[in-house]
Every structure is written in C-alpha cells, then in structure tokens.
Amino acid sequence: MQNKFRSDRYDPTGSTERDDVSRRHFIKGVIAAGAVAGTATMVTGCGGSGDSSGGSAAGSVERLITLNVNGMARNVDVAPNETLSHTLRNKLGLTGTKIGCDRGSCGACTVMIDGTTVNSCSVLTHTVRNDEVTTVEGVGGGNGQLHAVQEAMIEELAPQCGFCTPGQVVSGVALLNRNPNPSREDVRQALAGNLCRCGAYNNYVNAIVKAAGRA
Ligand code: FES
Ligand code: FES
Numbered sequence: 001m002q003n004k005f006r007s008d009r010y011d012p013t014g015s016t017e018r019d020d021v022s023r024r025h026f027i028k029g030v031i032a033a034g035a036v037a038g039t040a041t042m043v044t045g046c047g048g049s050g051d052s053s054g055g056s057a058a059g060s061v062e063r064l065i066t067l068n069v070n071g072m073a074r075n076v077d078v079a080p081n082e083t084l085s086h087t088l089r090n091k092l093g094l095t096g097t098k099i100g101c102d103r104g105s106c107g108a109c110t111v112m113i114d115g116t117t118v119n120s121c122s123v124l125t126h127t128v129r130n131d132e133v134t135t136v137e138g139v140g141g142g143n144g145q146l147h148a149v150q151e152a153m154i155e156e157l158a159p160q161c162g163f164c165t166p167g168q169v170v171s172g173v174a175l176l177n178r179n180p181n182p183s184r185e186d187v188r189q190a191l192a193g194n195l196c197r198c199g200a201y202n203n204y205v206n207a208i209v210k211a212a213g214r215a
Contacts, residue, residue: 070138107194160198
C-alpha cells in the first residue's frame with residue numbers, strides 16, 4: 001500500500017482512474033485515523049513531554065505513511081519529529097505501550113521492531129515504515145488469546161501497579177522467540193532495560209522462566 005501510494009504520487013505519466021481510487025481510499029483511512037487521534041489527544045491532553053508529543057511545530061510537514069503494526073497495515077499521518085510511542089498510543093489507539101520517562105531510560109514503551117526490542121519513545125515513526133512493529137497487543141493469538149508469558153505473569157501475580165508490565169511482557173516474548181529455554185540469568189539480562197518502580201523484578205523473572213517451554 002505504501003509503495004502504491006508513493007508510486008502514484010511520483011508517477012510521471014499521471015494517475016489512472018484506478019490510481020485515483022486507490023489514493024482516495026488511502027487518504028480516507030488517514031483522515032479517519034486522524035479524527036480518532038484528535039479526539040484522544042483532546043481527552044488525554046497527552047503526548048509526553050517536549051518535542052516527542054508529535055504536535056505539528058510551525059513549519060513542520062505532516063506525512064502520510066503506512067505502518068505494519070501487529071500484522072496489519074495502518075495508515076497514519078505523522079510529523080517528522082514524531083516518536084513511535086506517540087503514534088501507537090495517540091493515533092493508533094494502542095495504549096498498551098506506556099510512556100514513563102519518554103527518554104529511553106525505563107523500558108515502559110518497549111515494542112519489537114522486526115523481532116528486536118526497542119524503546120519506542122526513542123524511535124521516530126517514519127523510520128520504521130518498512131518494518132514489522134509488534135506491540136503488547138500483538139503478542140498473543142487471535143480472539144484475545146494470551147501469550148504464554150502473559151498467562152504465566154497472571155499465575156505468578158507478577159504485576160503490582162502494572163505500569164511496567166507491557167514492557168516486561170514484550171521483552172519476555174522477544175527473549176523466548178530467540179531462546180525458548182533461557183536460564184534465569186538470561187531472563188534477568190533480557191529484562192534489564194525494564195525498570196519497575198514497584199520492585200516486582202523477581203515476579204517477572206519467575207513468570208518468564210515458567211513460560212519457557214510453553215511458548
Ligand atoms: S518511556 Fe520509553 S524508555 Fe521510558
Ligand atoms: S509493577 Fe509497578 S512499576 Fe512495575
């Protein structure tokens with residue numbers, strides 16, 4: 001869809017009727033997403049601190065792009081300085097991704113990009129257009145089926161306040177994807193970037209060790 005849009009835009013031969021329909025469909029989807037985003041922003045007044053809020057600074061240019069998020073193509077308008085965490089939460093409605101520090105220190109915003117964990121508050125959205133983004137909403141199966149890591153966290157009563165939990169889940173799932181039989185030390189290393197103000201670290205490690213072999 002993204003390539004289609006871009007080729008339409010720069011096609012020197014001009015648009016065909018079919019191209020126009022495709023582009024109209026694309027923009028319709030973008031506007032619909034933007035309308036939802038505008039409402040969410042008004043309600044929450046959020047967007048993190050500083051420039052990463054994604055608001056349109058004077059002179060900035062909005063760009064229409066397609067993201068691959070949790071296996072779905074999502075059309076969205078993003079500012080050049082907009083972070084992925086902002087886009088996910090405030091434009092795509094994926095609020096499982098949390099924003100704690102908004103500066104790459106706490107891991108609350110952890111998502112996977114092509115299977116590798118990143119702090120989405122420190123990634124510009126437009127740089128991941130060609131990548132697969134997986135959020136905590138996308139780690140389980142269809143019909144709301146939980147991932148083995150999530151089930152084990154429930155069994156172990158791992159979360160306390162729960163704010164850091166989505167990041168812990170994503171880091172745990174990424175670990176088991178690349179190493180189905182991790183040692184306890186492997187788990188600790190994998191969660192090292194996920195801070196927990198409630199100090200529930202042992203609970204999370206216990207859960208992921210328990211989930212290993214089930215995933
Ligand atoms: S919110 Fe991204 S690392 Fe803290
Ligand atoms: S459970 Fe509260 S911050 Fe981790």
